[in-house]
Amino acid sequence: MSGSRRDFIKISSLSAAGLLFGGHYVQSAMQAKKIADLGSTLRTPTVCEVCFWQCAGWVYKNDEGKIKKITGNDEDPNCNGRLCPRGTGGVGMYYDEDRLKTPLLRVKGSDGKQTFKEVSWDEAFDFIAEKLQKIKKEHGPECTALFTHGSGGHYWGDLIKAFGSNNIAAPSYAQCRGPREVAFLATFGEGLNSPEPLDIRDTRCLVLIGSHLGENMHNGQVQEMSDAIDNGAAIITVDPRFSTVASKSKYWLPVKPATDIALLLSWIREIINNDWYDKDYIEKYAYGFDELKNYVQPYTPEWAYGITTIKPHLIRESAREMANAAPAVIIHPGRHVTWYGDDTQRLRAVAILNALLGSWGRKGGFYVPEKMSLPEYPHPPFPKPTRTWRDAMNGKYKLADLALASGVCDATIPSPDLDCNIKGWIVNGTNLIMTLPDQKKTIEAINNLDLLVVVDTMPMEITGYADVVLPECTYLERWDDLRVAQGRNPGIALRMPVAEPMYNTKPAYWMAKEVSKRLGLEEYFAWDTFEEKLEWQLKQVGSSLEEMKRIGVKNLPRQYSDMFFAPGEEVEFYTNTGKIELYSTALEAEGFDPFPVYTPHAEPPSGYYHLNYGRAPMHTFSRTANNPNLTDLMDENTVWVNPKVAKEWGLKKGEPVYLQNQDGVVSDFPVKVRVTERIRFDSVYIVHGFGHNDKKLKRAYGKGASDSQLITRVLMDPVMGGTGMRGNFVTFRFNKESEVQS
Amino acid sequence: MRYAMAIDTKKCVGCSDCVVACQTENDVPVGYCRDWVVEVTDGTYPQLEIEIRSERCNHCENAPCVRSCPTGASHYEAGGIVTVTENKCIGCGACIVSCPYDARYSHPEGYVDKCTFCLHRIQKGQQPACVEVCPTKCMYFGDLDDPNSDVSKMLKKRKFKTLIPEAGTKPHVYYLI
Numbered sequence: 001m002s003g004s005r006r007d008f009i010k011i012s013s014l015s016a017a018g019l020l021f022g023g024h025y026v027q028s029a030m031q032a033k034k035i036a037d038l039g040s041t042l043r044t045p046t047v048c049e050v051c052f053w054q055c056a057g058w059v060y061k062n063d064e065g066k067i068k069k070i071t072g073n074d075e076d077p078n079c080n081g082r083l084c085p086r087g088t089g090g091v092g093m094y095y096d097e098d099r100l101k102t103p104l105l106r107v108k109g110s111d112g113k114q115t116f117k118e119v120s121w122d123e124a125f126d127f128i129a130e131k132l133q134k135i136k137k138e139h140g141p142e143c144t145a146l147f148t149h150g151s152g153g154h155y156w157g158d159l160i161k162a163f164g165s166n167n168i169a170a171p172s173y174a175q176c177r178g179p180r181e182v183a184f185l186a187t188f189g190e191g192l193n194s195p196e197p198l199d200i201r202d203t204r205c206l207v208l209i210g211s212h213l214g215e216n217m218h219n220g221q222v223q224e225m226s227d228a229i230d231n232g233a234a235i236i237t238v239d240p241r242f243s244t245v246a247s248k249s250k251y252w253l254p255v256k257p258a259t260d261i262a263l264l265l266s267w268i269r270e271i272i273n274n275d276w277y278d279k280d281y282i283e284k285y286a287y288g289f290d291e292l293k294n295y296v297q298p299y300t301p302e303w304a305y306g307i308t309t310i311k312p313h314l315i316r317e318s319a320r321e322m323a324n325a326a327p328a329v330i331i332h333p334g335r336h337v338t339w340y341g342d343d344t345q346r347l348r349a350v351a352i353l354n355a356l357l358g359s360w361g362r363k364g365g366f367y368v369p370e371k372m373s374l375p376e377y378p379h380p381p382f383p384k385p386t387r388t389w390r391d392a393m394n395g396k397y398k399l400a401d402l403a404l405a406s407g408v409c410d411a412t413i414p415s416p417d418l419d420c421n422i423k424g425w426i427v428n429g430t431n432l433i434m435t436l437p438d439q440k441k442t443i444e445a446i447n448n449l450d451l452l453v454v455v456d457t458m459p460m461e462i463t464g465y466a467d468v469v470l471p472e473c474t475y476l477e478r479w480d481d482l483r484v485a486q487g488r489n490p491g492i493a494l495r496m497p498v499a500e501p502m503y504n505t506k507p508a509y510w511m512a513k514e515v516s517k518r519l520g521l522e523e524y525f526a527w528d529t530f531e532e533k534l535e536w537q538l539k540q541v542g543s544s545l546e547e548m549k550r551i552g553v554k555n556l557p558r559q560y561s562d563m564f565f566a567p568g569e570e571v572e573f574y575t576n577t578g579k580i581e582l583y584s585t586a587l588e589a590e591g592f593d594p595f596p597v598y599t600p601h602a603e604p605p606s607g608y609y610h611l612n613y614g615r616a617p618m619h620t621f622s623r624t625a626n627n628p629n630l631t632d633l634m635d636e637n638t639v640w641v642n643p644k645v646a647k648e649w650g651l652k653k654g655e656p657v658y659l660q661n662q663d664g665v666v667s668d669f670p671v672k673v674r675v676t677e678r679i680r681f682d683s684v685y686i687v688h689g690f691g692h693n694d695k696k697l698k699r700a701y702g703k704g705a706s707d708s709q710l711i712t713r714v715l716m717d718p719v720m721g722g723t724g725m726r727g728n729f730v731t732f733r734f735n736k737e738s739e740v741q742s
Numbered sequence: 743m744r745y746a747m748a749i750d751t752k753k754c755v756g757c758s759d760c761v762v763a764c765q766t767e768n769d770v771p772v773g774y775c776r777d778w779v780v781e782v783t784d785g786t787y788p789q790l791e792i793e794i795r796s797e798r799c800n801h802c803e804n805a806p807c808v809r810s811c812p813t814g815a816s817h818y819e820a821g822g823i824v825t826v827t828e829n830k831c832i833g834c835g836a837c838i839v840s841c842p843y844d845a846r847y848s849h850p851e852g853y854v855d856k857c858t859f860c861l862h863r864i865q866k867g868q869q870p871a872c873v874e875v876c877p878t879k880c881m882y883f884g885d886l887d888d889p890n891s892d893v894s895k896m897l898k899k900r901k902f903k904t905l906i907p908e909a910g911t912k913p914h915v916y917y918l919i
Contacts (some may be wrong), residue, residue: 084877085761223877223879227879618762632761632765632772632775633762677785677790678790
């Protein structure tokens, strides 16, 4: 309330530096005429940070010491020696001349105009520390929050935990995979985490529901899917769009958007009524089978046909296909699953189907992952916050197992229901403007802040709202925590700097430590150098920095159990009943349906279409849209339109149109039409992450439409607070000012 | 020895990793490419098919580019690999016009550039960069004269096609279909 309105600043102070370094990349590539002989002695280990898969690789420099290429580490189970296009194109993140270059502080000129002033690191940190202390004094330390994506989150997280807050939220939960985690926790007593423990390479049948593997380059999974194709596995794809993987599938089921639960219930009924479920497995491990059987009786394929438009014989045949493959079958849990607000229930149906087919804990299904436990560098215990992020949720979403970014954002807007309004944000590596739905609300929250610190490598939209911008160096220029990923085997991977940070950029761990000094919290960052911290940690697990520099990745044998359940093995599941809960006692206890319920969702009004969005394999969210190498592959999105719809509107291939949503929001920029049979007539599709409106992203500015901007209707998941984003409809406009034609 | 490549259209997801890997391996300037991805959709909703192909120079046995080159810059290397000797190339562009696959481009430094099957790598016993990086492992490289090479084995096992066979160029890039 006390915060002044924030003018969006387009980081004008950077322009001079930007010009200096313009075209740097092309030059460097051209100068190196001779292909350098890059021996293994020149390689440096890294862990990719272009997406969240965190593949381990090697970075090579040429004779002149310039970073030249990045390849996968053969020993790394996340990538098996093969990076995806984004990992290979990680060099572009380093060479991007639009990078943030020096710390910036928002200042108000005598004319009242707000601009960014280039400041020293000391000035930036002093400002942050002073503001944080003021918030602590006036509101309490728990009125600060961290939004994070990526490695830096750990250091900033430690800082705000030491400061007295546990409001640490990652949009990757409530805006992405949260409902899936809660659904699998409710059913199997365990979430899936990342990378998901799917034994895709040995599966006989892979069922993808709205998950477009191959377009979303979840590297290890795409690789294993390819192995599964080689092995003759059947793929069943449920998607309103003929995705790339649909073209590789035995069955493509072009489901009517928002009706997936009806299809799932019908599949469950088919599997049960035909006695195709795994009787021994269900009898031994499951709770609530008889109730489930009774519950699904009304949901015949004929019933589902009327809702999903999938023909009954296809529902029966595809169910049979899964049953024939069982238990080597995977109903893929997906990753970005916040669609319609009943997502936890939809993912519960997915979990139940997997349970019936006995794929959990079985070869070709879900394996039991293991993860290395790596001790933390010693530090004092964190203080117990007087209020937690849960208090900021006002008693809602009790089944959420992680903080909700959207919830913390909402709790920043003053409300009579809350006695703790969040006053300070640190935003690390996540462009909240394009990550959270309902941009207006995000900006309203920001306008109520006393402090907004943004840490990023690029001038993303969120930087324009910051009080302080801290330019982070890229992953190729810094140390970071060891990667400890779950997998078939526990293991670790090292990221180390390949080059000195370009410009006046710094690693996040250094920034957090510097701020800690000014808050009297340096005992939480007791190491002198980051190498010292890593060396200490590695010693605890019988390795060393010297070894990790040499090998990059270290895999260890499994310690706790086999990868799969042995026949007849006694298994205790971490649910209330100790069994796989087909009938969820946890959901029931919180007042939710113990079985998934199909609920009809709103349909587009006449002249409007479901706005579906997804991924392109060469881009990660909105963060790669300015990467020179990746922009070279795809520099804008298109809107996919069925030919019938195109004919009705007179839309031509490549024609630029604006999209307008049901709330009258018009896309900032036009997007080119792609007329294609590959999409239903009731939907359009755009790839997420385009339509940037910050001019400092020179390659990305104004290219295509932003789905984020058009997602103003949010369908909240009452179970865990996920923000369903697929309930928006759009129509076409031929210019920005004209009235809607319909 | 006849080097060739077989590319499995059934596994390729069109991610373009081959394109970036080639750029960073071979110093291809941003804005240019030696390989690229083509996606062809057939049919009407909902009876559809897509063929995805990673395309590049076909290293033709009967290469029009070699025939049309006035200076001899375009030539065959051992194993039938078609390459351009940069300092013999005058950038006239005759080869670009003669190539039915549009596989060549004018490098900003004034010579014509194209795929070399990563000659510098295969001389060291490595795979071409695109083959080595491909997340779907959809590319196979090797010697057609060696029945045990990956490429020979795939061509024996699978149905395949070449691009524009009617041009009579005898391409050495095969697409598994």
